[in-house]
Amino acid sequence: MATVTSGVFPVFDIVFKVGTKGRSSQAADMAVIKDMETFQISIDGNVEEWTPMETEGWVRRLMTGKGFTITLNGKRHVGDPGNDYVANTAWKSGLDCSTKFQVEFPSGATLDFDCILNVTEAEGGDSTAVAALSVEVMSDGKPTYTPAPTNGGGGD
Numbered sequence: 001m002a003t004v005t006s007g008v009f010p011v012f013d014i015v016f017k018v019g020t021k022g023r024s025s026q027a028a029d030m031a032v033i034k035d036m037e038t039f040q041i042s043i044d045g046n047v048e049e050w051t052p053m054e055t056e057g058w059v060r061r062l063m064t065g066k067g068f069t070i071t072l073n074g075k076r077h078v079g080d081p082g083n084d085y086v087a088n089t090a091w092k093s094g095l096d097c098s099t100k101f102q103v104e105f106p107s108g109a110t111l112d113f114d115c116i117l118n119v120t121e122a123e124g125g126d127s128t129a130v131a132a133l134s135v136e137v138m139s140d141g142k143p144t145y146t147p148a149p150t151n152g153g154g155g156d
Contacts, residue, residue: 003148004106014039016072016137019100020085023114030102031082035133036074043068068139070103076123076131086135090119101137105148113143 004013016033019025046065051057077083089097097118103111121134 003108005148009106011039013106015104016070017102017104018082018085018117018137020081022096022099025100030100031080031085033072033074033082033086034080035077035083036072038073040071041068042071068143070101070137071134072137073121073132073134076133083133086117086119087122087133089117089135090122098140107148109148110146111143112146114140116140 016036016039017030018033019029020031021029044067045063048062048064049059051059076087085099089099097116099115099117101113101115105111116138118136118138119134120136121132123131123133125132
């Protein structure tokens with residue numbers, strides 16, 4: 001993947017990796033999930049609100065917590081380590097659905113975090129279609145976001 005330092009970029013330049021050894025996964029155990037087609041990142045913020053007397057009716061707010069979910073949709077690819085690992089969690093529960101995850105952004109930034117895999121579609125589809133695989137990658141705790149190296153320039 002080329003590093004994007006300015007301008008727009010194609011979505012396919014974002015890389016998703018799942019730990020194939022659960023929460024004990026190391027760098028060598030991180031595998032790309034082959035044949036994913038679409039994704040959505042949803043961030044949920046917890047905002048506390050209060051209205052003290054001195055603000056004369058204007059609300060004060062503070063972000064007190066966050067969580068996020070990455071929804072990936074694609075095809076079931078038997079024999080791919082990342083795809084197999086995700087698909088196999090469909091039939092598990094508890095800590096067997098916990099693992100590590102990494103997102104590599106085109107800018108060079110990365111997001112590493114513990115997660116819960118919630119498979120929402122596995123193996124099914126139309127009789128003439130390719131079998132589907134969809135998963136919600138749900139954050140579990142605080143992620144580690146590593147910003148892209150600065151290039152000293154502005155974007156286009």
